[in-house]
Amino acid sequence: MEEVISAIATAQGRGGVAIVRMSGAGALEIAKKMFSRTGEYAPNRMYAGEIACEGFSDYGMCVYFRAPKSFTGEDIIEFHCHGGTEIARGVLKRTLSLGARLAERGEFTKRAFLNGKLSLSAAEGMADMIDAESEAQVRSGYSLYTERLTEEGKRLQSLLTECLAGIDADIDYPEEDLNPVSRAETAEKLREVIGALQSLLGQYRAGKKIKSGVSVALCGKPNAGKSSLLNALLGYDRAIVSDLPGTTRDIVEGALEINGVLFRLYDTAGLREGADEVEREGIRRAENAVKGADLIVYLKESGDDFSFPAETPVITVGAKCDLSRRTDCELSVSSRTGEGLAELKALMYERGYGRESDIFVLEERHYRAAEAACAAAVSALGGAEGGLPPELYAEDVHRAWYELGLFSGETAAEAVISEIFEKFCVGK
Numbered sequence: 001m002e003e004v005i006s007a008i009a010t011a012q013g014r015g016g017v018a019i020v021r022m023s024g025a026g027a028l029e030i031a032k033k034m035f036s037r038t039g040e041y042a043p044n045r046m047y048a049g050e051i052a053c054e055g056f057s058d059y060g061m062c063v064y065f066r067a068p069k070s071f072t073g074e075d076i077i078e079f080h081c082h083g084g085t086e087i088a089r090g091v092l093k094r095t096l097s098l099g100a101r102l103a104e105r106g107e108f109t110k111r112a113f114l115n116g117k118l119s120l121s122a123a124e125g126m127a128d129m130i131d132a133e134s135e136a137q138v139r140s141g142y143s144l145y146t147e148r149l150t151e152e153g154k155r156l157q158s159l160l161t162e163c164l165a166g167i168d169a170d171i172d173y174p175e176e177d178l179n180p181v182s183r184a185e186t187a188e189k190l191r192e193v194i195g196a197l198q199s200l201l202g203q204y205r206a207g208k209k210i211k212s213g214v215s216v217a218l219c220g221k222p223n224a225g226k227s228s229l230l231n232a233l234l235g236y237d238r239a240i241v242s243d244l245p246g247t248t249r250d251i252v253e254g255a256l257e258i259n260g261v262l263f264r265l266y267d268t269a270g271l272r273e274g275a276d277e278v279e280r281e282g283i284r285r286a287e288n289a290v291k292g293a294d295l296i297v298y299l300k301e302s303g304d305d306f307s308f309p310a311e312t313p314v315i316t317v318g319a320k321c322d323l324s325r326r327t328d329c330e331l332s333v334s335s336r337t338g339e340g341l342a343e344l345k346a347l348m349y350e351r352g353y354g355r356e357s358d359i360f361v362l363e364e365r366h367y368r369a370a371e372a373a374c375a376a377a378v379s380a381l382g383g384a385e386g387g388l389p390p391e392l393y394a395e396d397v398h399r400a401w402y403e404l405g406l407f408s409g410e411t412a413a414e415a416v417i418s419e420i421f422e423k424f425c426v427g428k
Contacts, residue, residue, distance in 0.1 A: 004030060005107055006100035007427035008088045015083030020091040021427060022077045022100055023108055028064060030098045031077040034091075035062045043069070051079055053090035054097065058082055072108055073115030106424030113409060113417070119150040120409025120420065124363055127423055128211070135260030136210045143360040149200075153407035156196055156373075159189045160401040163380075167390040167397065183384055190381040193400065197374035203361040206354065209294060211362050213255070213262035214352040217289045219306075220299035225319035228335035229299065230254055230267040233345070258349045266293070295352035297344070300329050313351040317344065365416070366407060373403035 004024035010017070022030060028041060036049035043066035050057045061080040070076045081087050096102060109126065112118050118126075125144025132138045143149075166182035218226040234254045252267040266289045290296060296314045298306070308314050318326030322334040331347065333340030361367060376399040383393025405411030 004095075004100040005103035005111075006092060006095040007103035007108070008092055009078070009108075009427040010083075010088070012085060012088075013083075014085070018081050018083045018088035018091075020079045020081065020088055020095065021108065022095055023070075023072045023074050023103075023111060024100075025067075025075060026099065027075045027077040030095055030100060031062060031064070031079075033098055034094050035079070037062065046080070051081055051091055051094075053087075053094045056090060058087050058091070068115070071117065072111040073117045074111060103426060105426050106421030106428055109424055109428055110417070110421040113421075118145075119147055119407070120412055120417065121149045121153075121360075121363075121366065121407050122147050124365075124420060125360070126428075127420075128362060130424075130428070133213070133255075134210070134257050134262035136262070139260070140207065140210050140360060140362055144362065149360045149366065150408045152196065152200070153404045156193050157401050157404045159193050160377075160397050160404070163189050163397050164394065164401075167394045183390070186390075187381055187384045190377050190384065190397075193377045194374060194381065197370050197377065200361050200370045201367065201374065204367045207360075207362040209353055210261065213264040214294045214348075215289075215292065216263055216265050216295045216297055216348060216352060217268055217293035218265060218297050218299065219268050219290055220319075221301050224299035224301050225335060226267050226299055227252070229297070229317075229319060229333065230265055232333075232335035232338065232341055233265060256345075258345050261349065261353050263348060263352065295348060297348070300326065315344070315347055315351060369403045369406040373400045376400035376403065 002025055004022055004026045006020065006022045009019040009021040031041070034052045035047075036052070037047050041047070041062075041064040043064050046061045046063045048061055049059070051060050051062070058081045060082065063078050063080070065071070065076040065078075067074045079091050081091050092102075106123075109118075109123050113120060113123055122145050125141045125146075128141030129138050129145060132141060163186045166186045218230055220226055230252065233256055254265045254267070256263045256265055268289050290312075291309060293312060296308050296312055298308070298314050298316050299319045300316050315331075316329045317340075318329035318332040320334060320336075321332035321339060322337050325332050331340050331343050333344055335341075361370065376396045380393045380396035380400065383396065384390075402411050406416075409417060
């Protein structure tokens with residue numbers, strides 16, 4: 001990593017400020033050749049002056065972050081120039097002509113990982129924050145970025161290391177009769193590891209909802225008020241509303257944020273018999289949406305007899321309560337007056353998501369690693385409690401330790417590491 005890399009770190013296009021970033025040994029020497037300051041560059045201070053490009057100059061700022069106290073762990077230079085496509089490109093072009101090379105996608109963050117400035121899961125948390133579509137995604141991404149998952153993984157690895165030390169003592173000093181005591185201690189530590197991993201695995205369902213949003217299917221008979229309810233919840237006209245049955249023939253989508261959590265609403269075709277061919281296709285899609293939903297909002301009418309997936313929570317709503325009020329529903333709403341909408345949103349949050357806690361198992365990679373580590377720890381515990389020789393279950397303890405190392409990236413393969421950083425944009 002001796003090469004100096006350079007890239008535009010801010011979004012392309014017009015703006016107040018654009019930032020061009022360099023990282024690597026020699027970044028300061030390049031800066032001195034194109035920035036007007038003649039004195040020394042103290043780290044972590046911004047200097048004002050002219051940035052000389054090829055064909056023009058810009059008046060901006062330069063800041064130097066000295067290794068190893070920088071984001072990447074290397075010398076970093078940032079030029080803060082006026083926003084605009086050509087100005088930033090000109091500054092970048094000048095850094096490249098003086099010996100830097102264009103950074104690859106995510107290469108700044110990858111260098112930070114390789115230099116021990118952050119873990120692999122922290123880098124994934126940063127990406128989640130950048131891509132966030134809701135406050136909950138930002139919060140959970142930040143939990144990852146601040147090393148919550150890595151710290152828990154290392155804590156559990158430490159317990160497994162203690163288990164291995166006890167197992168080694170059993171193997172190396174059998175004449176000391178350490179086996180009963182150390183075996184009991186090993187089993188106790190393994191139970192602690194298993195409990196913690198089961199807790200992490202339990203987070204994944206909520207983590208997936210944070211990452212992709214809670215899917216909500218609005219369903220009921222034609223003219224039950226589904227499209228009107230969708231529009232009322234969103235606060236604008238997203239779906240066509242008509243008194244004619246069968247107006248909604250395809251899935252109409254909208255996004256709503258409740259308490260910082262993203263809810264994806266799907267207005268479905270009215271469920272009925274005797275529809276024409278096109279409407280039947282809409283009904284088929286509606287049924288598929290219901291099957292894949294995290295939550296169903298069912299607008300009930302007289303004579304309805306619908307069955308829904310047993311594992312999916314259902315909120316039964318009596319719509320159009322400004323015209324008539326049902327007594328066999330959980331709550332009544334009026335899309336016209338707004339009555340009951342706040343209560344419906346609160347119930348959607350409670351049934352569709354639940355009470356938020358510290359969630360930092362967002363990625364399938366983390367889930368698979370925790371799952372494999374838990375299975376290995378369970379196998380090791382069975383061996384310890386079943387009286388097997390310690391050398392026979394030591395391999396399971398080693399395997400659990402290895403899987404936990406995937407959180408931080410300590411045991412991750414190069415292909416996995418590269419795939420993660422390729423998801424970042426150039427300049428990050």
